[in-house]
Amino acid sequence: MESRFSRIFERLLVFSTVVSLMLTAASVFSTVINNPEVERILIDWFTYAVIIGAGILFTLILQIFALEKIHPAMHIVFIFFFIIGILVLCYFTGKRNAPYVLIFILLIQYFLQAGINELFIFHDAFMADCEIYEGKELEKFLFHNNLSAIDLTEKIKGQQAIMFAVSVAMFIVLVFGKLSEGLFTWLTIILVMIFYLSLLLCCFMLGIFKNDIYYAFLGFKNYVQNGRKLFGAILLIAAISGTAGALLSSENAIIKIEYIQEYKEAHEADVKTPEIPDSSFDLDFVNDLHEKLGRDEKSSWIVELIGEIIKWLIIFVFAGLGLVFFIRPFFSKHFRIFWKEGHLLKFLHDLWQEVKEFFRYIFSKDSKVSDSYSTVQGKKFHDSMMDFLKKAKRSKEKVAEIDRLTKVFMKLIDWGEAHEIKYSVNLAPAEYTSLFKSENASLAGSLFEKALYDKNVLTAQEEKAFIDAINMVMR
DSSP states (O other): OHHHHHHHHHHHHHHHHHHHHHHHHHHHHHHHHOBGGGTBOOSSHHHHHHHHHHHHHHHHHHHHHHHHTOOTHHHHHHHHHHHHHHHHHHHHHTOOSTHHHHHHHHHHHHHHHHHHHHHHHHHHHHHHHHTTOOTHHHHHHHHHOOHHHHHHHHHHHHHHHHHHHHHHHHHHHHHHHHHTTOOOOHHHHHHHHHHHHHHHHHHHHHHHHHHHHHHHHTTOOOOOOOHHHHHHHHHHHHHHHHHHHHHHOOSOOSSOHHHHHHHHHHHHHHOOOOOOOOOOOOHHHHHHHHHHHHHHTOOOHHHHHHHHHHHHHHHHHHHHHHHHHHHGGGGSHHHHHHHHTTHHHHHHHHHHHHHHHHHHHHHOSOTTHHHHHHTHHHHHHHHHHHHHHHHHTOOHHHHHHHHHHHHHHHHHHHHHHHTTOOOOTTSOHHHHHGGGOOHHHHHHHHHHHHHHHOSSOOOHHHHHHHHHHHHHHTO
16 A cells, blocks of 8 residues: 555656646746737647646656556657647647647656656666565665666666756746746746645655665665655645745845846946948949859759759658658557557556555555555465465475565455455465456466475576566556
């Protein structure tokens, strides 16, 4: 439950940070860009609705891209077709002026969301690698397999620069909006507050991720046991800081924007218009020169024809490459499997379950109630496996293997309990996984039973296939 809360909360942070920035910029500069006198309305309610709707869609698409492990070039393909869809929407709704601003805003919005969201994707990958290990096993595992930790560390460094750049961008929007007498309403103030609160929480998450890496290498994980209380504490600190800042601030600011305007006016008064020197020429001499050059530089029609052929050949080559680039992904094997196996419907179903659990977790009095309930059956499964091993008298290597696989299988049982797939002690592992009606679940069940009844341990490839299959089911 804690991990699902964190995942939804992280994606909401990405959405609120970027969308609040885009809405603030659009709101502040609406009076500057719009010109009602010539019926040039570039920013209105339609623009705000598209920004919010696009933010929600971008959040979902980026999560699907992360789960499907798509090629980075698909970001360009998606935003290209999305903008075409927006142009069509603007045409049929009569908002012919909106694209002049929307195209620019949506490009920035998408790639900002993709850039910030990538941090959480790297963190999810790191936590997934550490999921089945604990204590000395986790410490030993990360000593030999630390690529995900290195990637996350590098991504955290890059995100610190992005957070600073985004905060500077908001500051520039506010300052230039004030200088250009842009529109500042109570809604703009709320959006700015949401932005800086979201930015504060994003920076706080960077610190948590650094601690995740540090403690994981010491053999500890999930050291933050109640994210909801931690989130409440951050909100309290932000509220106290904001209230103190509002009370301590006054009209007597050290740097006033009026000073900039006064300096500008004084500087313009001091600048004298330079005299334009006499630049008369002998026009007859120039005309004679042009006629002479024209006679000497007549090109043959064959050269012109070759030039035209080369020009159109280059145009057709680039047009063909662009067409292949944008159309080819829709004919790929990955795309066909995505729709054939119903990955989209499964994603939406899982998302709905996670959203329900997110709000249930927020408003529940005891955050541990759901977790303890969902792990009861997993604990029963663990005890039954341990009893079986004692009776079967397996080797130490076999006991260690079954213990590792059991911990992973328990997570599948916990996930199934949360999705109304009940486990019963009288069910064999393969019988239980058949209830999921999933090829990955069936593969995990058959591999577990093979490890349970075969005296030889699974190969490294089979154990990895078992873990990957369960991770695919729980996505």
